[in-house]
Amino acid sequence: MTHDLAAVEKQLAEMRAQLDALQKRVPSNKLSMVVFSGDLDRALAAFIIATGAVAMGMDVVMFFTFWATPILRDPAKKVEDKDLMGKMFGTMLPKGACSVKLSKMNMGGLGTAMMKNLMKQKNVASLEQMIALAGELGVQIYVCELSMELMGFKREEMISYPAMDFCGVAKFLEEAMDSRVQLFI
Amino acid sequence: MSETIRADKVMDLKGLPCPMPVVKVSKGIKEVAVGQILEAQTTDPGSLTDFPAWARTSGNEIVDTIQENGIIRIFIRRKV
Numbered sequence: 001m002t003h004d005l006a007a008v009e010k011q012l013a014e015m016r017a018q019l020d021a022l023q024k025r026v027p028s029n030k031l032s033m034v035v036f037s038g039d040l041d042r043a044l045a046a047f048i049i050a051t052g053a054v055a056m057g058m059d060v061v062m063f064f065t066f067w068a069t070p071i072l073r074d075p076a077k078k079v080e081d082k083d084l085m086g087k088m089f090g091t092m093l094p095k096g097a098c099s100v101k102l103s104k105m106n107m108g109g110l111g112t113a114m115m116k117n118l119m120k121q122k123n124v125a126s127l128e129q130m131i132a133l134a135g136e137l138g139v140q141i142y143v144c145e146l147s148m149e150l151m152g153f154k155r156e157e158m159i160s161y162p163a164m165d166f167c168g169v170a171k172f173l174e175e176a177m178d179s180r181v182q183l184f185i
Numbered sequence: 186m187s188e189t190i191r192a193d194k195v196m197d198l199k200g201l202p203c204p205m206p207v208v209k210v211s212k213g214i215k216e217v218a219v220g221q222i223l224e225a226q227t228t229d230p231g232s233l234t235d236f237p238a239w240a241r242t243s244g245n246e247i248v249d250t251i252q253e254n255g256i257i258r259i260f261i262r263r264k265v
């Protein structure tokens with residue numbers, strides 16, 4: 001009898017351990033997004049999905065890398081001590097969300113200007129407004145340290161955003177593994 | 186039937202496109218008590234599919250939807 005009880009207890013303990021292991025594998029109600037593109041249209045889509053996801057009750061983490069990195073620059077902030085390549089990237093890449101261009105029909109800036117005008121007419125939030133809204137809603141932003149380094153961007157020239165940090169690929173993967181939805185934009 | 190629903194709070198979301206109606210309602214729903222009704226008024230046709238999707242995900246209930254003169258009135262009961 002006591003032998004049977006011990007066997008059952010052992011079985012129960014094994015099942016509990018298995019259940020714990022399974023629970024650890026269930027991802028959180030979270031969205032992890034890589035924002036790679038520096039195009040206005042794609043960045044807008046990224047922020048619309050991010051803010052929508054918060055409305056749906058999800059936690060949202062956005063990782064800005066490569067061409068998307070300069071979207072987070074603050075045009076009002078100046079950084080002096082850059083090397084030649086840094087200066088070159090600094091000049092050639094957009095200075096913040098206000099100066100990113102459409103991926104199609106940019107037409108030397110005319111298309112982008114027309115689209116921005118149309119968005120205003122139709123009450124569509126601008127990219128700057130969407131970034132501010134994401135901040136208000138608690139969307140976490142991570143910026144790729146490697147992109148910052150490659151393009152010579154300094155932390156001091158990035159926008160003031162409530163939850164912004166800098167990271168490498170491991171941080172993204174940790175978040176992605178724990179997210180029910182992952183997107184690459 | 187729609188005349189019998191009395192909203193405890195009305196949100197004017199007219200003229201706002203995606204994602205604003207859903208973003209604002211997800212905040213506004215917290216301003217009514219559980220069991221109470223929030224009425225969202227929108228002009229965004231996407232709301233007709235978006236609000237039910239939002240309600241299913243967030244665990245709230247759409248009790249009625251009325252369309253009149255281009256305005257969509259969605260009545261949501263806060264359940265959680």
